[in-house]
Amino acid sequence: MVPKPKSQGGSRSSMALISTAIDRYQWNLSPELETIAREELKETPEKREKGLQTMRQRIGEWPELTQCPTDSVFLLRFLRSQKFDVDKSMKVLERFIQMRDENPDWFKKLDPTEPHIAELTLMADEENTIRGLTYVFYAKGVTLAHVQIWSPSDAAKIFGTCEKNLAIRHRDINLVHLPFGVWAVVEFLKSLLSSKIRNRISTHSDDVKVARKLGIDAVPVELGGSADLSMALMAKAWAQTLLENRDYLLEMDAISLKTKHPAPLEESLGLKKPSTSYWSYLVGGK
Template identity: 20%
Template sequence: MADWCGRFSPETELKAQKELNENPATRDDDIQSVRDLVVTRPDIKFIRTDDAFILRFLRARKFDTYEAFRLYARYYEYRQIHKAIFQEFSVSNPEMYQALMDGFPAVLDNTDHFGRKILVLNTANWEVWRYPYIHILRAMLLSLEYLIQDEETQIHGFVIIVDWTAFSFKQAARLSPGLMRLTIEGLQDCFPARFGGIHFVNQPWYVEAAFAICRPFLKQNTKKKIFLHGNNLTTLHSHIHKEILPSELGGLLPAYNIGKFARELLEQDFGIDYGSSSPSSDHKDITMGLTRSLSVPLANDQYNDKETKDDSQDNMELLLTFD
């Protein structure tokens, strides 16, 4: 039996019991129940089966052991299907480190009033000629892996703020439906985290158009957690108090350092080895490798993700149709 005593504060323990149905008396049995289901999916290589790792999935699914196992299986299935994303999956990878240093994501020092980690992404920092969007997704997934190691974060979760100030047509054209679907799958369906809210600020009309494309991929519960604030930061502050936000987001704190979190990862030399074969940094291998969806539907039956192209003109025309 694992010793779980004193791993987090009494307040967090109480929250885990009330909100996540976590029962210290049955926690070890719940973990074993999930582990026992591994044999039902011989097609998946479950690299980690230790108690602490499985516990993340139970917390993400409020200790429903069946749903926790489904998430556990999807986590590794996603990584098997999209192997190229997770090759050289480390902060020492220059491509990922570059995206991290540009603040994808930045992690604020303070949590919100619910104890949730606050991640900020400023799209103006993405210069498309330097690296493709897939490096941002990889950096985001690596960051979440690092942060979710903390048990307080497993229980409280995350909120994400995306600042779309100065987001250009040229950037929007690089976000194909296939890449958007890949992102949604990776965060919504295949990662053991609780996302309390995703807040868009200063978004132009074509971001809202892109969001319309994404809506069919989103679960109903996820849709309820996405807030489009536009230029009205007052509504953002009703969700995340300005006392803990930096000045860029209308907060009372000084401007945040976009590279601080990246340097923390570098100091830890953080990375994960999923047992992938020969490494590749060709982002085309990733975007062309969308062979099937784990759970979210395609926007229409005619979209073939094997034919995903990095074609700026085609992508922009698709965005314009949703105005």
């Protein structure tokens, strides 16, 4: 469990920490982002400094924790995602570490130089932690055969667990060209999400409408966006981002809890592991 604040100051744990330097945060972002942070997240220099100090203290008093970064940018992910509520931020941090411990195939040994690795590093970008993320799932050509690649456990991890355990604001989710046959599967997956996130999901059958909604400069030319931006260029830029964050991704492997979460993902989400795949009911199989 995450330690509660003590009435009197306690000594810091002697555990080894990743990024142990207690840096003094300096705002190096644009005035626009500063306005967004203040108006949407209620972030002020005073609230930011107090939140960082409190989180560092609690991390130091956390007996189950083996290692955890304490640098400002890492901790601000969690504080910003919970609008500087330290109790909620610590709880998300706990669930984030548990999720990584319970799913090493998904979250450990993420070396982008390996051809099969494509781990997200979006949370490491401060601008993303302030603005939040907008998602576009381009589903043209997707069939039930593609969907069945995922097991029910995979679906729970992606749609249920990640929403609750990743320190990021999910602002807008767009499903583009969703085939009718996949619609029932999507409806099931939406049931794993909170009502707040479900209300942020919209479907589109027209590329032009997506470009108008998100802005021409924000979508690739294939979706009616800027001629200077293509899916191939976006993929290349993302691959470069992964390589630039290689050390960070590998360093995250050291974060762990001594006490593992006793319940598997399915139970923690209120799901019982079925003997038959969920997908079989949707596609008429056994």
